Each structure stands twice: as structure tokens, then as C-alpha cells.
Amino acid sequence: MPSTSSTANLQGASSGNGSEPLVRVDDLTVRFPAGRAGFWGQEKLFLHAVEGVSFEIERGETLGLVGESGCGKSTTARAILRRVPLTSGRIRFAGQDITEVEGETLRQLRKGMQLVFQDPYASLNPRLRVLEIIAEPLLVHGEIKKLREAEDRVAELLELVGLPPEYMFRYPHAFSGGQRQRINIARALSLEPEFVVADEPVSALDVSIRAQVVNLLQDIQERLGITYLFIGHDLSVVRHISHRIAVMYAGKIVEVGTRDEIYENPKHPYTQALLSAVPIPDPRIEATRKRISISGAFPDLLRPPGGCRFHTRCPIAVERCSDEEPPLESKNGAHRAACWLT
């Protein structure tokens, strides 16, 4: 097989490339134009989807990005993949600043970063056979000229994701949700990317199938040393696959730390509330559990509140919280949280 990526070899453990993280996001801000307001339409409205987000992802690790709908996690991921225009901030991938690349350079860049979609039903073109779907990236980047040449590679990929290679000749409608996600994963891996964004890859699957797919992703990471950005809202699932976790709320990162730090010793009130809201499948525990309830509604991202964005719903907010926005600072080594009070 012709060697594909021009960057690091993927076989075995992640190759040390010094201490530079694979993905580095600096002060990322994404604002979407959202029409106009005011009597004469003079005020331009913007949706503050992501504001001043910074984090890093080391090679071979999985960063779990959690938050509820509207928190900006999907937008952040797509900004990294250069699918969404940035308002400001910088993104570094494999040591290169990719914030402004376009055209052919961007296309080439796409070989190194891929996305696994959430919806197993809408993410596969129903008119193409599995072979064509998985081989398309190879065709488009000139790695193969005809479909026939791709069969071996596709067979390998299907086996990697646990599907019989013969399935490559079928159409997507012949497969179940879990199988389609496997095909999705196989497609994402076809160009041997170093970085894969998994955007809620198991949310649309049945519980008994989720484990299969999550375990598959973990296995692949062990074998190929791939770096993941795992986006999810199911905290129980995210816990299993992530090394480190970043919690987002209303476009900002409110807490980041290792998996154990976040789950066992959450510092930010939102993280604490989030964790206490997750139902545990055990009626005895549920009956005695104390819930931290947060009232109120999600802030309006067209006109975000001043100060800490969570202060309108925070159970321990004080005056300072509505005036000054707390920075994301270290509370315990690399465990950082954005709160004045913890």
C-alpha cells in the first residue's frame, strides 16, 4: 500500500514529536451573523457560539468535550476541522498554524483530520455502495485510480471495524445503526488520519450497541495511536473513553482536567450540577441521591450575560460573578476551572 500521510507514521504507539501537542486551540472565538436589530436595523446581531476557548490535545490521547446543547462543542470541533469560519483565535495542527489555509492546502490537510458523525442514518449516501463510500476519500486524493484497486484496502478497513469484507458491495439501507457507525468509522480511517473528531458517535444508537462502538474506538486508538476529540453529552460514556475532559457552557470552557479529576473532584458548579443530574440506573441509589438543581434557562447567546456566563443559574453565585468573568485558571496543577469561588 502506498504510504499516505506525509506526517507521522501511525503504526504502533504514538511517535514522539517532541512535546508539541497534536492539536492546539488558542483563544478561539466563533460568532455567527444573526441578522439585525434596532429600529433601522443598524445593530448587527451575532450569535456568540464559542468565546475565547483554548485547549490542547496530545498525540494518542482522547479529549472528551462535554456540555449540553448550544454550549458550542460541535462548533468548536468544526472550527478545528476548518468547516466553520473563525472570528478570531488560532489553531495549530501537527505543529502548523492552519487558521488561514484554504483551497488545495486545506484539501491536503483534510487527510490528517477526519470526522465521525452522530447520525448513522444520514451520514452515508444511500445511493452508494459501502465500497464506494469508504473508498471515496482515497479516490479523491488520488491514492487509487479505480474502485477495483480500493477493494483490498476497504476489506482491511472493514475487518478493522469488525464487519465482514463481503459487506462492501451492499447499500447502507441493509445495515443497522451500529453497523452503519462502523462503516462511518471505517470511512474516517481510510486516509489514515492522525486526528479524528467523534461527534456524539453513539448518541443515536441503542444502549446495548453503544458499548460495541465505544470499545471499537478504544481498540483502534490502541492499535493505530489515533488522537480523538470525543464530543458527547452522555457523561457516563465519555468517562470511559476519555483521558482528559473539558466541560463547556455557553461557548466557554468552564473546567478542564484529567478524567478522574473531573468526575471525582469537580470544581466548577456547573460540572457539579451536570454530574448530579445524570441518572444512575439503580433505584436504591436514586432514591437517596441529592440533586444539585439549577434553575432558570440557558443564556441568550445573542446577548450573553456579563461576567461569568453561568452566574444567572449558579446556586452559589455572588456579586462578583455578574461583574467580572473568572479566568480559566489552575485549581490543582493541570486541573483548571473558571470560577471565583472554588
Add this chain to the structure above:
Amino acid sequence: MSTNGTPLLEVRSLQVQFFTRGGTAHAVRDVSFSIQPGETLGLVGESGSGKSVTAFSILGLIQLPGRITGGDVRWKGESLLGDAGERRLQRIRGKELAVVFQDPMTSLNPLFTVEKQIGEVLRLHRGMSRGEAHERVAELLDLVGIPSPRAKAKAYPHELSGGQRQRVMIAMALAGEPELLIADEPTTALDVTIQAQILELIAELQQQLGLAVLLITHDLGVVAEVCSRVAVMYGGKIMETGTAFDLFERPGHPYTKGLLSSTPRLDIVLPRLVGIEGVPPDLITPPVGCPFEARCPIRIDRCVDEMPPLERHEQGREVACWRAFDILDSEFAGRVERQRL
């Protein structure tokens, strides 16, 4: 199953089929359960189990290509099927029998204010006048925890958040002063913090109003929070029923055990997630024997040929399995290595 008096809702040997070009899908096969007044029953299952179809059948919402082809649905002892049954259903639906659906975005009419929509129920089923309805709407919105209820009553659905819309749905369901609330995946489309609030609300209302609830969900965590009794469905049939405490602690059916094992928990960290290998059965040619047989770690020959009946074990516990209560903790964990298609 409790034995005091006539159950509020009784489903007997329900059969629902879908006539499609690809064949006839047997979505619900011989399903029976009942709900007593004031009780919360959780109907649990994954996609294809038939749980939503069962709920829709009770409500008379099955449309072509689907059809109820057998069995009965009874409300306080009287059938809801057939012509007479349909008239009865029209009377109680929205009133004594209320429903909350999954997607709050599309369940509310975007053209009318909250007040108008809830008011419609009040005027239709409770015969209230405009003024009376006005008052009651504010009361209901307050009951479901919506802040500034009078102001919010005048709002349109798109002005409310997802959680608020779901509360409005619940308010609308409560407007008829129902005895049974059917909630079809009421929190699946909501964020987890909002889900917690809604579930708390349902539990509170259930206590305050003595409401019976049929909660349909795939999430065992939700069931653990709200339901007193549980029925587990798979492949169009009921596999097990029992009280929540009992079922979670000591599942009798291998599928229940598998489902519990594959639900990741915040409080228990495993090195690897455990699932159930295989896929759900094809509903067009459903297996003759137990539908779970192909994926069951403790199956025996009998399971392939004969469908085990839903048998009563101890008080309140029913299991449809030839080897009920045989399943051990290790059975599913041991299959972790062979997680193939």
C-alpha cells in the same frame, strides 16, 4: 402484578402488524400488562422492541401501514377497540388519558400561544369559559414550574426553551385532569440537566395528584428515577416485569441483565464497556422461539424452538425465559473479547 380492583389500563395479548412492501413486520406480538391507579410503570426497550408502537396503539394513533391485528386494550374494564371503543377513546383521550410526546419542538402548534393551546383542552374537556380557562392555565403553568406563568401563557412556542416546552406539554396533558399519563420518551430530546428537572416534576406530580404514569423509555437511569414497576420489552414481546427495586437488583431475564450491564454508570468504572453482541431480530420473520435467543449467553436448544411464556415467579415478578434467574454477573462480562458484528 397488583391485584386490587380493576386496573386503570389493561393491555391483553396485543398484536400490531405493519404491512409493508418488504413484508409484514410483527411489531408487537402478544403483549399484556396492566396499570393500577396511581402506579408508575416504565416500559423499557431499545429500538425495534415495540414499546412506542404499544403506546401508540393504546392511544389509537396507529396509522397505515400499521394496524392492530389482535388482542384488546381496556380502560377501566371497557375496550377501546372497535367502533364503540373508538368513541370511548375519543371521549377519554385528552381528558382521563393524557399523553406527552418525545419532541417538544414539534408537539406544540407554532401558530398559537400557550394559553390558546392549553385553553383548548380546558374548554373542550372541562367545559370552561374563556375567563375560567385563563385562570386555570396560569395555575397549571405554575404547577409545572414555569416562572412568571401569566406572562409565559401569552408566549408562542418558539419563544420558549426546550425544557419549558416540555413543561407546557405536561401542563396541557394535566389540563384534562387525567388519571393516566402516557409519556413517550419525554426527556430523550432534552439536555441532562433539564431532563433531571422534568423527571423530578413528573415524580412530584405523580405524588401530588395520584397520577398513574406509563413511561416509555430506553434509558434505565430514567426508569430508576421515576418508576415503581418496570416491564422490559424485546422483539415485540415482554421479557420481564417486576418492581424497579427488585428488577434492578436481581434481573431474571438475560436481556434485562445485559441491558443493565451495558448501561454505563457514573458511579462504577469498568475497564471496558460491556454490551450485548449481535443485533435485534428481524420483525418481518420473527424467530419462532425466544426473540433474544441469538444474542443470549445462556441459551439452550429449547430457546430456539419454543417461545417461553411470561410466567409468574414471586409476587409481582414475571419472566419469559426457560432459564429465568440463571443469569450470572459473569455471563456478559465474559463476552467482552468477542465483540464482533
Add this chain to the structure above:
Amino acid sequence: MALDARSARLQAAREEELLRGRPYAVIRAMRSTVTELWSDKAGMFGVLVMLVMFAMAIFAPLIAPYPPDAQSLFDRLQGPSWDHPMGTDQLGRDVLSRVIYGSRISLEVGLAVVALAGTFGVLMGLVAGYRGGRTSSFIMRWVDTQVAFPGLLLALIILSVVHPSLKAIIIVLAINGWMVYARITRGIVLSTRERPYVEAAELAGCKSRRVIFRHILPNLASPLLTLAVLEFARMVIAEAALSFLGLGTQPPAVSWGLMIAEGRDYISSAWWVITFPGIALSLTVLGANLFASWMRITADPLQRERRFARAAMDPSAVAR
């Protein structure tokens, strides 16, 4: 060894899915189309009518009993008889033959306009939908402007200035008819663009052209086909209207619209002169509409299942 075994399995699977494919797939597609038609009698009627009309147009010289312009002043205004099943007109010409030959122009105009307007409109819609931004705004405003003009009036004005030849009619109608294709195409492109599999293709590095033709275009096939059939019917009527008003087909050519115009004066005395071309016109349009309606349902999986279930309903099942 393992690799050989796998290759063998692949080969077998490929044959089963792909190669038994071609003729088999075509036959299967045809058979399922016939089943679909059978379950919707109205649709079937529509298709048959259209087929009959087209056959009439194609085989006109073989089936018309008389030349369409053969005059016989001796036989003028004869009622329907064995010799002339549809009677004769004011110049003694056989109405049946004229109806048969008339189908040629009517259908030709319909097809040509759909082809011309459709191609242009779809292209505009594709560009507007995929490019978005200024390009889209420009094209859509152009569409809006043209739509604002009263179509028939514009056609009449142009045709009264330019000599109304067949080519002119087709061009004028096409100018008036491309907008609807553009709007529908753009709408579908916009909604398809958002689908995850299109995003996946772009993320994989596909260039725009490939994305449009491979991933977006196939979704357009069904709706556009339905639209084309309906537009075809509309164009047939448009041509008839123009001919009726004297600015369409000119004698000695024959079209249904022209026949209706010529027979206007004889409604009470010789009803057959105007009635038969009228029936032909109505049937064609009805057939096209029924066909389009059938296609719309067939293209939508849910509707198609409902139709199937209705037909297959077992009356002894429990009623609900």
C-alpha cells in the same frame, strides 16, 4: 493463505451483489414499477394515456387514415361515421387524422420546452444553491423579476413581433418557464447540502463539482421528474392557448389548439370539430397530472407504504 481465502470470498460476494446485478437489477426495477403502478389505478391510467398519445405522435403516418390536409369540399362538416370516426371539419378534412397529426406539434412543443427550460433552470438552481451568497441572490432576484411578468402576455407580445414559427414558440415558452425549475432545484440543493453525508464528502476532500454531481444531484431526480411531467402538461396547454389566439401554430400545420380555434364557429352546428381535439388535449393533461401524482407518491417511501398497505388490507383484521 488467509488473504487468498478472503479474496475468494470477495470475488464471490462481488459476483452476487454486482454482476448478477445489471440485467437482474433492471428487470427488478421494471417489475417493481409495474407493481407500483398496479396498486394505483389512477396512476396507471395516466401512464397509459401518455403512452397512447406518444405512440399516436410517433406513428402518425402509419395510423392516420387520411392525410391531415386532404381537403374535400364535398364532404365538409360530416358527422362521425364509419368513414370518418370523428367527422370532418369545414374544409372536409378528416378530424381523426388531424387529431393524430396534431398530437405531434403539441407533444413536441411540450417536450422541447421542458428540455430547454429544464436544463437552464436546473443549472441556475444548482449554481444558486451551491454557491450561495451574492450569486444566489442575483439569480433568485432574476427569477423573481421574470416571474412577475405575466407569462402569456409576454409570449403574445414577442410572438406578434417575431414570426410565430415552431422554434419561436418553443423559445418563448422556455423563456417563460425556466424559473420554477430553478427555484425547486435551489431548494433541494440547500436542504441536501446540510445532510451529513454531503459534509462527509466535503471533509474527505471532494471538490465542489464532485459533491454536486455525485451527492446532491441524485436527490433531484425524483422531484424534478415530477415537475417536468407537470410542466409538460402546462406547456401543451400553453401551446394550445397560443394557437387558439392565432399566435401559435400557423396553418397549414395542425395542432389541437389550432383545431379548437378553427372549430369555434361551428360549435352548435358541427360539435365534433371542436370537441375531439378538446378531448385529446384534456386527456393528455389529465394523464400527465395523474402520472405526476403517482410519481410523487412513489418517490416518497412513507406514502408508498401507505398506498401498499391500503391495497393489501385484510378486511377481517381488527378495525381501528
